[in-house]
Amino acid sequence: MTTQSRATLADVARLAGVSSKTVSRVFADAGNVSVDTRERVLGSAKRLRFRPNNLARNLRRGGVTNTVAFVIGDLTNPFYFTVAAGIERELALHGLTMVLASTDDSPDSEERVVDALLSQRVRALLLIPIAEDQSYLDGERQLGTPVVSVDRPARNLIADSVVLQNRLGMAEAVRSLTAIGHRKIGFISNPSGIYTQRERLAGYREALREVGVTHTGHWERLDDDPAVSAEQAVQSLLALPDPPTAIVAGNNRGSAGAVRVLRDQDPPVAFIGFDDFELADALGISVVAYDPIELGRTAARLALGHLAEPDAFTKQVEIPTRLIRRGSGEIPPPR
Amino acid sequence: MTTQSRATLADVARLAGVSSKTVSRVFADAGNVSVDTRERVLGSAKRLRFRPNNLARNLRRGGVTNTVAFVIGDLTNPFYFTVAAGIERELALHGLTMVLASTDDSPDSEERVVDALLSQRVRALLLIPIAEDQSYLDGERQLGTPVVSVDRPARNLIADSVVLQNRLGMAEAVRSLTAIGHRKIGFISNPSGIYTQRERLAGYREALREVGVTHTGHWERLDDDPAVSAEQAVQSLLALPDPPTAIVAGNNRGSAGAVRVLRDQDPPVAFIGFDDFELADALGISVVAYDPIELGRTAARLALGHLAEPDAFTKQVEIPTRLIRRGSGEIPPPR
DNA sequence: ACGGGAAATGTCAGCGTTGTCCGAGTTTGT
């Protein structure tokens, strides 16, 4: 009594005494079917537990599905998931579903994963570029599949992209520290190779240069080694002979580490994180915040827009950031 | 110069001067094709940007895809996303991809969303039941699609399920409070209708009954109204004429609220949350913890197991919880 | 009663792939 085979249109048609096309009409078109027939068909379908096969339907209809792919690097990072939530919501408004795939932050697997998804004939592809080079996607793009790169720009590929105001956001944070007198400001982040971190680092340096601080190398902790935790990075900064009076973090992992170390630091060290987090308000941590849901929604909208207007120019969107002052970033330097 | 049509097996075959079956062999079987032909075919495929159409392949192969669906209630809840991460990982090991769909915690949309996914011929269905009744899935189950209900048992449906040790975990937390003398213990959670909350509430009552406390109603805050935040619930407990000396939270949202209110409470109120969270260690918050990734992996494994052995009995798995003592749960009652 | 037009239903082919079966060419065994 296992797996009896699935009913098809033809089975339903036979039972209802109509042609399969009529059944098809009942389930798809909804046009030109008498109420009588319609009910008879629906009855038979129910009895046979019929469910239309979207595979066949989509194939027949020209190989387009209702699926949009989102390729994510690290699934356990809450940031990406929130972005995914935004994407899903926007897609749902248009009757599309999202498939999620992970490259496990491994550049090598990116093309493999993407390829598998494209074989599924996804309607559009959203991805967080991990590999060095996305030129392999150019063919697909020319075939009309919208490609949107999320959080980082794609390399060697013309594609829509949505990124954060990384540089500006970080510069604003650092400026708010220099405005109250800080000059010795540490920067922690890892890993350093990534676009977002490079941008934020640039913003940090830029803001410091504005107040005449040009040598920042010894205050930068950009550890590629994941074993070096944010906590250790902060500690190594504090252990300097001339330690910074303020620290900024380039990513959300840095914030948690910094909070742990800096809580019982005396004299207190100012801190501003990048990316808001739960309880940051209760803890009084100032952060550069942005709306990750909106990042996802925007990415989805770009894809949908491209679908509606295939010949439009490529768009680059920046999601604004804003500094939220909660106290930790307003601690003045000790005098 | 838009959307030139996509190359098919036949196109590649024509260019390579072979039959389409041979091209098919190159891309699928890998059997019985000479090295010469193989390379010629691959060359032509590349030139034409050919990519096999999985829609057609799956249809031909009998309508089975490599996709497993996970139907989630609320996309923004980090708990579900972590579960999803676990599912994705386990599936990836078996070459399957995950599609994620949301019911937006609306019982009405559950059947609609599930139906759409089943029409896509997903290989298995994992879902967090939201609706009152999942009997509508019985037909599909009989057709051989594994159905696994996650975090809550399905209702009126025979299906594998994975849930947490809700009752035991909560009871353990409360016992650890009663062991150090607490008797007046508040319980916050919302909404109350949900299985997990009912179970945890039962665990709470059970542990209190063991020490002779049977009237707990006035210490229970089970607000269905989402406008009543966890913070307000905690505050209303503290405002009682005879306020509790300890509070336990039935969900992760409760913890954040409790932390905010209880930080500057004097005399200090003991607290234990359900579900671990970032910085809980730094804040010294005791919690009942569990591994959400493992919850996801287990759900995926159940589905895979059912796929491998369709006639196996239905399985119910409980994911263990454990109490992590970090201080907030070890505060004794004031004397 | 009859023609005409719209509504309801049917026929047929084909979307892109692969399983089955078959044939031609090549190697192996005795």
Next chain:
DNA sequence: ACAAACTCGGACAACGCTGACATTTCCCGT
């Protein structure tokens, strides 16, 4: 040297559905 076995490649049909087009049925006015 000849059958047997094996390798490589092709023709054809079918997976379940729908678009184009054809046909039947029904209703209405005159």
